[in-house]
Amino acid sequence: MDEIKHKKLLIVDDEDELRQMVEKILRKEGFTRIFQAATCAEAIHICQTVKPDLTILDVMLPDGDGFSLLSTIRQTSDMPVLFLTARGEDEDRVLGLGLGADDYIVKPFLPREFVLRLMAILRRVYLPPQPKKYPVFQLGERTVDLESGTVRHGGNEWPLTAKELALLAKLYDQRNRIVTSDALCQAAWGDDYYGLENTLMVHIRRIREKIEDNPSHPHYLLTVRGLGYKLMVKEEE
């Protein structure tokens, strides 16, 4: 699925405890290929052998500093580098970014923030932006992103399944119009499908659970009894 999670990550830091903590955070997040180094020498060795896809680099190291290590790395690779720096060392960050680091994060950090920044880098580098086929649109408070297949609301984010996506895409194509149940079935299953008509209802229900405040009293995905459904979208300029 998420190929980002299969990227090779290298953690370079002299504190055992911190390395372990970072590794634990990352494993929990789903990353599987994590390497550690405590010194510059070790780090260079690992870079040459396993060729990590991203390096997390502490500024302070026993046998040199992170910046010179970065320079060394940069001679042979343009892999992204995320700096770890102690609080208040503002110059460090400027210097690091100037040398070609991709981001920095201040210790102590929140695991969630750390992961988010790291993922952002990986995505930026390894999943270049792609042309959008479907726009992002609002349903009241909620943001529906058909391209990425998610519904966001507040801090939360619900993924949409394949069928939900197919149905919502069809409904969005015909937004503010009545879409017959037949048309919806066709969009999701093709013309040669003979399942129960109930199946569609169940999927509609699931979609409503993600896009409606109260799925039983929908405001956006409405039933048109005897005909089908309609998705009411307010278009703004």
Next chain:
Amino acid sequence: MDEIKHKKLLIVDDEDELRQMVEKILRKEGFTRIFQAATCAEAIHICQTVKPDLTILDVMLPDGDGFSLLSTIRQTSDMPVLFLTARGEDEDRVLGLGLGADDYIVKPFLPREFVLRLMAILRRVYLPPQPKKYPVFQLGERTVDLESGTVRHGGNEWPLTAKELALLAKLYDQRNRIVTSDALCQAAWGDDYYGLENTLMVHIRRIREKIEDNPSHPHYLLTVRGLGYKLMVKEEE
């Protein structure tokens, strides 16, 4: 009918394995007419003979590159083209899209994503959104939208039911003319209906409650005693 699945697809790639994999994915998805080419020469030949509806094109080919092939194709056809490109070749994508490619996908790709994008292109090109059959029209203060099945007035919005829609659509088709009760019944119930003639009146009443200021003294949906009804619509330029 899902016409999309009967479109002719051409896969151009020099790696046998990848071609086979793509074909397998597409067949599983329900596509039946899939052609393969390993070289530019082959591809051009197939384009001329079978005239595919969409081409999946690798950027790197043994006897030329995908871009020049695209140019050649574009001289005689505007069929949609989906590029395959290796990771990180950002310029490729820009160049490809600039030359008239419809989308690109980075190898290695997820089967699901690949199919979704391909379907998106086919839908966009071969199933253009149908034009509105019914315009939105005004009845005094009220706005009637037969496509979405609603009547708006001020901030409020009343939904129309299936029967109401059928009748209003018929009345609108024959707007400013008399429509016989028979014709209306036929539009709403088909030829073989033997209910009370009162039923039609009840539905007319319900429509009036949604489109008239005073349903008992209609201004727009008028009774023509002995014949039927007529919908008076002022057409504006």
Next chain:
DNA sequence: CACTGATTTAAGGTTGGCGTAAGGTTTTCT
């Protein structure tokens, strides 16, 4: 091959659109 999540099936509950009916009003005809 067991596990996970997505999808379909199944079964029972709910409801809103629709048709019916009954009484009222307006128009037309004699």
Next chain:
DNA sequence: AGAAAACCTTACGCCAACCTTAAATCAGTG
């Protein structure tokens, strides 16, 4: 004027269409 015909209005009950939930099945993955 009185009667008949055409149409209006209101209310009520039914049942197909729809909803809801849970359990079974399927499909992909390590």
